[in-house]
Amino acid sequence: MDSLNPDHPPLIETAATPRVWKFWGTALWGLFIFVAMFVGQIGAVIALAALRGLPIDLASLQLVGREPQTLALSVIMGLPATLLAVWLAIRIKKASFVDYLALHWPSWKQLLFGAVGLILIVLLWETMSRALGREATPGFMTDLLKSGRDKGAALLLLAAFAVAAPMSEEVLARGFLYRGWSASFLRSSGAILLSSLVWTVVHLQYDMYFLAEVFTIGLWFGYMRYRAGSLWLTIALHALNNLTAVVLTMWLGG
Template identity: 30%
Template sequence: MANPLLAGPPRYTAHSAWPPLVALVAAVVAQAGLQLLGGVLGAYVGGGDAQLMSGVPAAKQLLLAVLIFLALSQVGVVAFAWWGAGLFGGERRAVLQLQRGAPSVRDVVAALVGLALVLGTYNALVYLIRPDLFMSDVAPFRPMLEAPLWPVTMLAVGIGAPLSEEFLFRGFLLSALARWRGGFWPAALLANAVWTSFHFGYSVAGVLEVFVGGLYLSWLLWRTGNLWMPIIAHAATNIFFLAVLALYPLP
């Protein structure tokens, strides 16, 4: 059987019945609003529950609260995307591009090889040309990988972020935008730009990496019509990054 990444027509078909502009506003409000709500809840749970924080050094309690809010907001984002996909008569699995089921191991390996080439080359160039930018982007993650925070970090950054962001932006939002006159790629560029805007805490090089990586994830979705492909690729990227940073701390 031919690899859908390279052979045959693209398999993506937009199924959302949402008005594109309404979906765009809803996605932005959901992401920003749930992050804010999760922040309030996380600060309350992490900072106000002495039993939960017992054994956690005082210097790490705020960071733990941040990670808790991140995980809480991610659950909310996934729930919103799933709920929203069913509005206006939409069939949730079709809208979110989940109707094809799990991809084959061969397709996943091919997707990860391509992703490694794209982001590996980009990061190597950034590290060689502007190591200061590279280091400034990885520095905030170092304390997150110290005990007792690293399991929460792996859960939130390695699994929660890929699931929530792909469900919302390349699942819910892109399916609505792609019904616009321009079709898939103008919609993918817009959805990718909105997604990238939530990463503006990074350096210029870091923001560009997010945008480039998002384009590759969009291409995977376009070729396969299966949201699990960008979810898996996104998760593999985050987990690999955290593992390398934990095992081989950079200077």
């Protein structure tokens, strides 16, 4: 028999290489994805400045970047850059893009449960803001959205903040980061905590009070990602949160 022949040793099956980036791989690829998102966003500003014949310098970019239309396009262009970077990271692992990111549809019960929890969290922070005499929405965001409405950029801003931003941020935080870190020594609880912290850092334009609110909402999104095993669920919840904030600020003065 070949198995007893030293010239023909038996085949030894080796364990398949895990198709998930673990802690450090996820962290480094996460940084790359974040940079790709930034490049996509700043690239839109540079392109608009160039189309206007402006010099490509800091002053010109700041001038163009303050306009509501430019900011909306910048956020929108961050989405394809993010998806491309995530696709590359997953492709190298030869894994399924859909399965890696848990792009599975949630049930209506899961969606309802997630929405109710989100509403309660937002209402709690709203109540605290009123008690402390604080605005429920950062002042600069209120000015941006109302300016965009007055300048005819309402739909563009709506697409940016209620569609593009939730997809980009969720694919990074509750998609790629959570997937890899939950398979590492962090497990699900640590992955929820750390991915929420990273998501909060992405919003450093806010003050500490609003960052605390963002972190709290991130924990809820992370929990729902764990509970339902669906990234579409957290994208939907994120979109619902942003859509409500944009509509209330633009048209109802909230």
